[in-house]
Amino acid sequence: MSFVFPLTTPSVAIVGESARFPVRRIFCVGRNYAAHAREMGKDPDKEPPFFFTKPADAVVESGATIPYPPETKNLHYEMELVLAIGREGTNIEPERAFDYIWGYCCGIDLTRRDLQGQAKDMGRPWDWGKAFDQSAPVSAIHNASEVGRLDKGRIWLAVNGKVKQDSDLSLMIWPIADIIAFLSRSMKIMPGDLVMTGTPEGVGPVVPGDRITGGIDRLGEIAVNIGAAEAGRIGIAAE
Ligand code: MN
Numbered sequence: 001m002s003f004v005f006p007l008t009t010p011s012v013a014i015v016g017e018s019a020r021f022p023v024r025r026i027f028c029v030g031r032n033y034a035a036h037a038r039e040m041g042k043d044p045d046k047e048p049p050f051f052f053t054k055p056a057d058a059v060v061e062s063g064a065t066i067p068y069p070p071e072t073k074n075l076h077y078e079m080e081l082v083l084a085i086g087r088e089g090t091n092i093e094p095e096r097a098f099d100y101i102w103g104y105c106c107g108i109d110l111t112r113r114d115l116q117g118q119a120k121d122m123g124r125p126w127d128w129g130k131a132f133d134q135s136a137p138v139s140a141i142h143n144a145s146e147v148g149r150l151d152k153g154r155i156w157l158a159v160n161g162k163v164k165q166d167s168d169l170s171l172m173i174w175p176i177a178d179i180i181a182f183l184s185r186s187m188k189i190m191p192g193d194l195v196m197t198g199t200p201e202g203v204g205p206v207v208p209g210d211r212i213t214g215g216i217d218r219l220g221e222i223a224v225n226i227g228a229a230e231a232g233r234i235g236i237a238a239e
Contacts, residue, residue: 010057012084012105012194013140015220021084021103021141024192026054028080028109028130029179032172032198039201049174049182049198052126054109058136059194062106065225066134068208070233072112075206075226078199079157079165079214081150082107083176084141085193090184097180100189103141104150106214106222107196108157110135113205138194139222151175153217155200159210167200169216 011020030052031037034044060066069075086102109130116129152170156163174182179197183189206212208228215221 010059012059012138013061014103015140015142015146022192023056023059023194024190025056026058026136026194026196027183027187028052028054028196029174029198032174032179033167033200034171034173035167035201036199036203037173039203044173046173049179051183051186052130054131054136058131058134060134060137060224062137062139062222062224064134064137065227066110066137067227067233068229069110069112069132069134070229071128072114074112074114076111076113076203077157077159077164077206077212078109078111078203079155080107080109080196080199081155081169081176081216081219082138083180083195083197085189085195086191088188088190090188092180092184092189094177094181097177098144098149100180100184101144101176102191103143104147104216104219105141106139106216106219107194108137108212108214108222108224109196109199110137111203136194136196137222137224139220142219147218149176150216150218151177155214155216157202157212157214159204159206159212161211161213164204165200165202165214167202171200172198
């Protein structure tokens with residue numbers, strides 16, 4: 001018996017345009033601010049960046065209510081600058097990296113911290129901690145020609161109006177240009193790829209009913225609500 005199903009391409013809104021940015025892959029930098037590396041118990045020495053991925057359809061529009069995900073008791077926010085890649089490239093020199101960035105947006109790398117911790121302890125992949133459904137809320141993309149090079153500027157996140165993360169893009173261990181250079185040595189970057197560039201210190205848990213807001217200078221803000229777990233799915237937040 002044959003079977004055909006509709007497959008839609010995940011996409012992200014673009015500021016000031018009705019066209020949308022189709023998402024091909026989501027790459028994430030593992031550790032890119034020294035103070036966050038320290039709060040996670042790691043030495044922030046400048047070792048080469050490492051990457052993990054989320055599926056393209058993990059993207060969620062800003063403004064959404066995201067159900068508390070299953071199998072965790074410790075859902076964390078991580079506010080991040082997101083790069084939207086617009087050109088194919090390999091072995092890109094840092095000096096040319098900005099030629100490949102179509103635009104920028106705000107993103108939150110939602111993390112099941114308990115599952116990530118178990119994976120680290122057991123030497124297993126991070127996917128179950130990082131790459132779950134609706135784990136990548138993003139705001140509308142600003143074209144790079146309108147905002148310039150996002151290599152500095154305030155990045156912040158608040159839960160229920162209380163600021164939890166407050167840093168500056170200039171404090172990245174590996175700046176944007178170096179991230180593109182490293183990534184394009186291992187992977188051919190392609191139009192539609194998103195790159196989440198790591199989070200500053202101040203990560204922490206959210207529970208159902210919480211509202212997360214965040215912003216980056218020149219990129220506006222992102223907001224998501226954490227809803228109740230879906231019926232029949234284990235997803236009980238710690239009190
Ligand atoms: Mn992250």
